[in-house]
Amino acid sequence: MVSRRDFFGGAGAVALSAGLVSRVGAASLPEAPQMDKAATRPPLSPPNGRPYNPVVTLNGWTLPWRMNNGVKEFHLVAEPVVRELAPGMKAHLWGYNGQSPGPTIEVVEGDRVRLFVTNKLPEHTSVHWHGQRLPAGMDGVTGLTQPGIKPGKTFVYEFIAKRPGTFMYHPHADEMTQMAMGMMGFWVTHPKDVNAHRVDRDFCFLLNAYDIEPGSATPKTATMTDFNLWTFNSRVFPGIDSMVCGLNDRVRIRVGNLTMTNHPIHLHGHEFVVAGTDGGWTNPASRWPEVTTDIAVGQMRAIEFDATEPGDWAFHCHKSHHTMNAMGHDVPTLIGVDHRGIAEKINKLVPDYMVMGDKGGSMGDMEMPLPENTLPMMTGTGPFGGMEMGGMFTTVKVRKGQARGDYKDPGWYKHPAGTVAYEWQGGQADLPAAQQSPGTAAAAPKPGEKVLKVRKGSGHGSH
Amino acid sequence: MNRSALLLRSTALGAATLVLAGCATFSPDGGFDSVQTLTKERIGKNTRWVKSDADKAGVVAAIAPLLAKPLSVEDAVTVALMNNQGLQASYAELGISEANLVQAGRIRNPVFSFGRLTRGGEIELERSLMLPVMSLLTMPVATRIERRSFEQAQLRAAGEALRLADDTRRTYFSAVAAQEHAVYMEQVKLAAEAAAELARRMAVAGNFSKLDHAREQAFYADVLVQLARARQTSTEQRERLTRLMGLSAAALVQLPNRLPDLPTAPREVQALEAGAMQNRLDVIMARRELSGLASSLGLTKATRFVNLLDISYLRNSFNESPNRESGYEIELQIPLFDWGGARVARAEAMYMQAVQRASETAVNARSEVREAYSAYRTTYDIARHYRDEIVPLKKRISDEQLLRYNGMLISVFELLADSRSQVLSVNASIEAQRDFWMAESALQMAQTGRAAAPAAASKAPSAVAEPAGH
Numbered sequence: 035m036v037s038r039r040d041f042f043g044g045a046g047a048v049a050l051s052a053g054l055v056s057r058v059g060a061a062s063l064p065e066a067p068q069m070d071k072a073a074t075r076p077p078l079s080p081p082n083g084r085p086y087n088p089v090v091t092l093n094g095w096t097l098p099w100r101m102n103n104g105v106k107e108f109h110l111v112a113e114p115v116v117r118e119l120a121p122g123m124k125a126h127l128w129g130y131n132g133q134s135p136g137p138t139i140e141v142v143e144g145d146r147v148r149l150f151v152t153n154k155l156p157e158h159t160s161v162h163w164h165g166q167r168l169p170a171g172m173d174g175v176t177g178l179t180q181p182g183i184k185p186g187k188t189f190v191y192e193f194i195a196k197r198p199g200t201f202m203y204h205p206h207a208d209e210m211t212q213m214a215m216g217m218m219g220f221w222v223t224h225p226k227d228v229n230a231h232r233v234d235r236d237f238c239f240l241l242n243a244y245d246i247e248p249g250s251a252t253p254k255t256a257t258m259t260d261f262n263l264w265t266f267n268s269r270v271f272p273g274i275d276s277m278v279c280g281l282n283d284r285v286r287i288r289v290g291n292l293t294m295t296n297h298p299i300h301l302h303g304h305e306f307v308v309a310g311t312d313g314g315w316t317n318p319a320s321r322w323p324e325v326t327t328d329i330a331v332g333q334m335r336a337i338e339f340d341a342t343e344p345g346d347w348a349f350h351c352h353k354s355h356h357t358m359n360a361m362g363h364d365v366p367t368l369i370g371v372d373h374r375g376i377a378e379k380i381n382k383l384v385p386d387y388m389v390m391g392d393k394g395g396s397m398g399d400m401e402m403p404l405p406e407n408t409l410p411m412m413t414g415t416g417p418f419g420g421m422e423m424g425g426m427f428t429t430v431k432v433r434k435g436q437a438r439g440d441y442k443d444p445g446w447y448k449h450p451a452g453t454v455a456y457e458w459q460g461g462q463a464d465l466p467a468a469q470q471s472p473g474t475a476a477a478a479p480k481p482g483e484k485v486l487k488v489r490k491g492s493g494h495g496s497h
Numbered sequence: 498m499n500r501s502a503l504l505l506r507s508t509a510l511g512a513a514t515l516v517l518a519g520c521a522t523f524s525p526d527g528g529f530d531s532v533q534t535l536t537k538e539r540i541g542k543n544t545r546w547v548k549s550d551a552d553k554a555g556v557v558a559a560i561a562p563l564l565a566k567p568l569s570v571e572d573a574v575t576v577a578l579m580n581n582q583g584l585q586a587s588y589a590e591l592g593i594s595e596a597n598l599v600q601a602g603r604i605r606n607p608v609f610s611f612g613r614l615t616r617g618g619e620i621e622l623e624r625s626l627m628l629p630v631m632s633l634l635t636m637p638v639a640t641r642i643e644r645r646s647f648e649q650a651q652l653r654a655a656g657e658a659l660r661l662a663d664d665t666r667r668t669y670f671s672a673v674a675a676q677e678h679a680v681y682m683e684q685v686k687l688a689a690e691a692a693a694e695l696a697r698r699m700a701v702a703g704n705f706s707k708l709d710h711a712r713e714q715a716f717y718a719d720v721l722v723q724l725a726r727a728r729q730t731s732t733e734q735r736e737r738l739t740r741l742m743g744l745s746a747a748a749l750v751q752l753p754n755r756l757p758d759l760p761t762a763p764r765e766v767q768a769l770e771a772g773a774m775q776n777r778l779d780v781i782m783a784r785r786e787l788s789g790l791a792s793s794l795g796l797t798k799a800t801r802f803v804n805l806l807d808i809s810y811l812r813n814s815f816n817e818s819p820n821r822e823s824g825y826e827i828e829l830q831i832p833l834f835d836w837g838g839a840r841v842a843r844a845e846a847m848y849m850q851a852v853q854r855a856s857e858t859a860v861n862a863r864s865e866v867r868e869a870y871s872a873y874r875t876t877y878d879i880a881r882h883y884r885d886e887i888v889p890l891k892k893r894i895s896d897e898q899l900l901r902y903n904g905m906l907i908s909v910f911e912l913l914a915d916s917r918s919q920v921l922s923v924n925a926s927i928e929a930q931r932d933f934w935m936a937e938s939a940l941q942m943a944q945t946g947r948a949a950a951p952a953a954a955s956k957a958p959s960a961v962a963e964p965a966g967h
Contacts, residue, residue, distance in 0.1 A: 248906050249897065362906040366709075370702040371695070379691040380909070383684060383916040386899055387909075395905070402903035411905055 063150055063188065064100045066109035068132035072118045072268075074275040076441060077236075084142040086224035087232060089288070090441060092239035092277065092428070093269045094220070097137035105146045105192075108139055110161065110219075112183075112205075113154035117216065119263065120273025123409045125244065126252040127216035127268065128155055134216030134268050135240050136203070143198040143226040149191040151183060155212075158182030161191065162206035163221065164290075165312055165334065168193035176207035183207075198225040199314045200334040202240065202290040214255040216268055218242065218292045231315060233338060234283035234438065239267040241329065241351075241426065243293040248360050249405030259294055260363065264356035264425040271357070271427035272414035276443055277349065279341040280436035287349075290334040298352040299335075300326040301430065303343045310336030326352055341432040346416075346447040351426035358412045359424035368392045396422060417446040522602075528595050528651050529588065535655035536578075536662075539776060539945035542571075544578040544658045546588045556580055564744075567753040570669045570934075573742060577665040578658055580743035587657040594643075594650035601636065601643035645789040649782055656778045659946035665741045666938040672734035673756050674931035675727070680754075681924045682727040685917050686720050692913045693717035713910070756930045759884060763877040766870060772944055773866040779947045780862050783855035790851045794844045862943075869936070869943035876933040883926035891922040 069075075075095035077088035082101050089096070099106045115129040130136025141147050153159050160182055162174035172193045176182045183189045201221035205212040220238050225231060243264050245257035266274050279285050286309065291297055307321035312334050329335050350357050368391035380387045388402065396412075404410060412422035421427075433444045524530075529546045536544050547553050556579045563572040578584065612623035696713035699705035732747075739747040766772075774780055898915045901907045 248901060248904060360904070360906060362901070362904075362908065365905055365908045366699065366910070367704045368699070368909075369704065371698050371704060372702075373695075373698075376691050376695050376698075379687055379694075380913065383688050383691075383920075384895070384899060384912060387902070387912065390902075390905065403900055404904045405897060405900040405906075408900075408904060 063152075064102070064107040064109045066111045066131055066150075066152065067098050067137075068111075069095050069137065070132055072133065072273070074441065077439070078140070080140075080142075084145065084226065085228050086140065086142050087228060087236060088140060089138060089222050089236040089238045091138040091220060091267065092237055093267045093273070093275055094133065094135060094239065095137050096140050097131065102148070105148045106141055107148045107150065109150040109152070110136060111152045111154055112159050112161075112217065115216075117268050118273065119244075119265065119268060120270050120409055123270075123273075123407050124251060125216075125246055125268070127244075128212060129216050129268075130219055134218075135242065136217075136219030138220040138222060138238060139203070140222045140224065141195045142224045143195060145195045145223075147191075147193060147195050150188055151191065152188040153183040153185050156185055157211075158184050158207055159205045159212060159217070160189075160207040161203050163191070163193075164202040164204060164332075165199070166193065166201055166221075166223075167196045174203075174206050195223045197314060198223045198230075200238070200288045200290065200310055200312075200336050202292060202334065204292060211255045213242075213292060214244070214253050214257065216242065216244070216253070220288075220290060222288065231286075231309070232284075233286040235277070235279050235285045235341075236288070237277050237286065238288035238290075241266065241289060241291040241293050241297050242268055243295075244268075246360070248408040251407050261293070262360040264293070264351065264353075266426055266428060270359055270409065270425050271423050272421075274428040276346075276429045276431045278431045278433070278436060278441050278443060280438065280440075281341060281344055281432055281434040283341045283432075283436075284338065285341050285430070286336055286338045288334065288336040289329055291329040291331055294331060295353075296328050296330045297356065297426065298326045298328045299337075299350070300352045301337070301339070301347065301349050303345060303347040303430075303432075304339045304341065306337040306339035308335055309338040310334070341430070344432045344434055344447065345449075347430045347432065349428050349430045350423070357423050357425050357427045359409045361411045365391070369394055523595060523599055528591050528647060529654075531648075531651045532588070532591065532654045532658065535652065535778065536658045539655075539659060539778075540574070540662050540941070542574060542578055542662065544584070546591075547579075547585055564749050564751070567751045568669070569753070570666055570757070573669045573738065574662045574665045576742045576744075577661050581661055581741060582743050584657055584661050587654050591647075591650050591654050594647045598640070598643040598647040601639040604636065641789065641792060645785060648785055652778050652782045652785075656782075656946050659778065659942065661741065663938050663942040663946065665738070667935045668734060668738045668741055670756060670931045670934040670938070672731070672738045672750075673752050674927050675731040675734040676752050677755055677927050678924055679724070679727040679731040681920050681927070682720075682724045684920045686717075686724045688913045688917045688920070689713075689717040689720040692910055695909065756927065756934060759877065759880055759930060759933060763874055766940075766944075769866055769870055769944070770863045773862050774859065776945050777862050777866075777943075777947070778945070779858055783851075783858040787848075787851050787855045790844075790848045794841075794848045866940075866943040869940040872936040873933075873940040876929065876936040880926070880929040880933040883922075883929045887922055888926050891919045895919045 072093050074090060074093050077090050078096040078098065079088055080086055083099075083106060097108050097110070099108045101107070110130045112128065112130055113132075115127055115132055115134050117125050117127045117129065117134045119125050125134075127134040139147075139149075149161070151159075151161050158176065158181075160174045160176045160180060163172070171179050172191050173179045174191065180189070199222075201223060202218060203221055204218040218240055220240055222238060241264075243261035244253040245261045246253050246263055248262075263270055269275075277285070277287065287306075288310070289299060302325075305323040305325055306327075307316075307323055308327050309316055309318075309321060315336075324337070327335055327337060355361075368389075371392055373389045373392050377387070377389045409424065412420075412424050414421040414423050414427075431444060431447065433447075436444060527546070532546075533544060536542060545552065545556060547556055560576045560580055563576055568576075608625075608627040610623070610625045610627070612621075614621040614623065693713045693716070696705055696710045700707065700710040735747050735750060735752070739750055742750070744750065895915055898907060898912055902909065902912045
């Protein structure tokens with residue numbers, strides 16, 4: 035058996051607890067490593083078993099396993115956890131092995147997988163292996179395919195990871211509560227052929243959402259749709275790590291949606307293709323370019339692109355209220371309302387009151403005290419000031435010279451001169467000389483070539 | 498029964514009274530010193546009997562410095578005790594009562610009558626000198642009754658003074674609380690006004706519907722009514738206090754901005770009921786009444802047959818000799834048909850009635866003092882609970898609300914609604930504090946005078962219906 039220390043040898047100081055559920059009753063159980071940090075862990079190169087190109091879980095980690103007579107054995111412990119959603123806010127969630135979402139499980143097509151699931155929650159649970167082909171009795175639907183795993187009990191799931199692709203796992207017992215509490219994880223089945231669909235960077239994360247009352251820490255599990263914290267892997271911006279890429283890297287981002295609404299995920303600066311869906315890898319011939327792909331509820335998408343454009347590129351859900359943190363939804367609009375005289379009056383009653391919103395929703399650089407364990411609504415500071423973002427937002431950082439396997443944040447992009455939008459000061463003289471667009475010279479009419487004149491339409495009638 | 502012995506006793510009684518009668522003169526203080534002492538022992542304050550212009554001037558001079566600064570409750574009581582005209586009227590009762598006492602202690606003037614009658618040539622001169630022996634005999638009884646009545650008048654006057662002090666204290670606390678309440682209602686009005694004005698401007702800017710605008714407007718309109726009521730109550734209480742202090746204008750009273758702080762701990766009163774038995778004026782009065790009636794009963798029993806004893810000196814003159822006759826005439830009732838039993842029974846019944854009344858007074862006094870102490874403790878606990886729990890909690894809620902406003906989690910309207918509710922809880926706290934001080938005064942009264950109106954903890958005002966936050 036491989037020790038955990040070997041797994042994380044190159045990953046620096048990773049705090050892992052001994053994590054054995056019960057030494058007496060579980061002498062034969064594989065260890066259940068724990069994670070106490072919400073930072074992105076470097077990829078876990080497979081120490082044994084079939085080789086594969088590991089993924090990087092955004093603000094997450096991959097679960098180590100042991101090989102037991104050719105069977106990959108994992109041990110998931112369902113338990114209450116404290117997850118940092120972003121610096122300054124911790125949520126009381128339910129998760130697996132110390133974090134929510136749980137660790138990513140990586141296997142290779144054809145692997146025989148045995149998963150021990152120990153329930154340390156106060157109620158029964160189960161694990162459904164979302165999207166897998168497996169025996170019906172291993173599908174993890176409480177009541178239908180198995181009894182619930184009672185608190186304190188350990189169940190074993192065993193099947194062959196038949197189909198390569200992108201998957202998820204989550205309970206199929208008291209789902210509404212358990213998913214609202216953060217019970218979920220990512221699953222990647224790598225292709226048997228280590229070179230198939232090979233990319234340079236393979237990121238993955240889940241979309242999830244919580245309704246945590248400002249000033250509190252536990253999600254309201256009865257919320258149906260009106261969540262206030264929209265998260266990538268149970269993190270909100272500015273707590274979401276950047277996806278760091280080398281220039282011209284082939285990049286894959288796998289996203290699974292376990293919220294209760296769809297998310298149009300949008301990448302700046304590049305087009306991508308949807309290379310994988312819930313059903314598997316898409317036929318390369320059928321892929322079409324996108325800059326936004328909608329990921330419906332319960333779906334997985336793997337998008338791929340070549341990181342050809344250096345810079346810090348926004349990557350976010352395009353539902354604008356998903357890119358900010360908790361905000362009151364019953365707050366009236368104050369834009370354009372004259373506050374003269376009223377603010378003074380209110381100040382007499384509420385001395386620390388400050389007029390906000392009369393010029394829009396932007397809070398500018400206002401730093402005001404908030405309820406405890408509550409993140410500012412729109413936040414994050416970039417090299418040019420406040421980003422006014424929260425929730426499902428991060429960046430793809432494309433850098434020349436970023437070493438393969440180096441996921442360290444390279445800092446803010448240093449823009450070449452003349453490539454940043456600037457304030458118009460008036461006059462023509464200040465404008466830099468216009469750069470010829472590439473190919474303009476080649477496209478210029480050669481001497482003697484007939485030039486086609488574009489004729490403008492003479493009105494609607496000609497359409 | 499030995500009649501002569503009875504007679505002798507009665508005569509001896511009369512003779513003793515004759516000696517006493519000499520003492521029944523007007524006292525230099527008109528009995529007021531005793532009132533002063535009774536009052537001072539109980540509330541530690543001097544009162545004054547204004548009988549002359551000089552006295553009046555003295556009062557004016559004494560109260561002027563007290564009125565020059567914000568009034569304390571003690572000063573208010575001091576002014577009232579010196580300057581309340583109703584109290585002066587009850588002191589005048591004292592004079593009347595003392596006059597009666599002195600009158601009862603004096604032998605009625607002898608009456609000399611002279612008659613001249615002619616019948617033809619016959620002239621009959623009739624002279625008689627009637628000495629009020631009867632009044633001599635009745636004097637002990639009368640004097641004793643009048644003395645008792647005088648003492649009662651003193652106790653009553655002291656009781657009036659205590660009652661006035663109590664009234665003044667309670668009204669003072671009411672007036673200060675009402676004034677504070679009005680000030681806080683101004684703040685509620687301010688919050689409502691700000692919300693209404695903001696709503697108006699939001700409607701103008703197109704951000705608010707007529708419905709939302711009208712709601713804020715309606716709340717403001719309601720608050721104006723409440724403010725008017727609060728101001729009126731403040732005026733009422735202030736005027737009441739002015740009357741109790743006997744002042745000519747309410748403007749003369751300067752009330753402090755806030756009620757005195759709660760004491761750090763409530764008073765633990767030992768031997769509450771025993772103290773009340775010793776100090777309560779109504780109990781003392783009842784006890785005196787009883788002993789008076791007891792002696793009356795004894796007398797009635799002793800004199801059941803000599804009730805109509807009449808001794809008169811007769812001197813008739815005739816113009817024929819012997820033209821003079823003189824002698825005594827004593828009339829004795831012969832107990833043949835009426836043995837005086839009814840009178841004795843009546844006296845006994847009256848005595849028993851007084852016994853029952855006195856014991857009722859004692860029972861009531863004990864109960865009242867217990868009730869007053871319970872009210873005192875309860876109002877103290879409630880006021881302290883407001884001060885230490887409710888108001889700080891409301892403050893914390895407001896602080897938290899502000900944090901939520903900062904995070905744009907709630908609107909300014911919710912912030913304002915919350916500040917209004919905080920103000921109202923401060924108001925309720927003031928009322929609780931006022932109730933405590935009133936109960937404190939009532940307890941003092943229950944221990945010394947007669948129980949005042951029950952000092953029940955008033956209902957805290959329920960928070961004004963708030964419009965839903967937006």
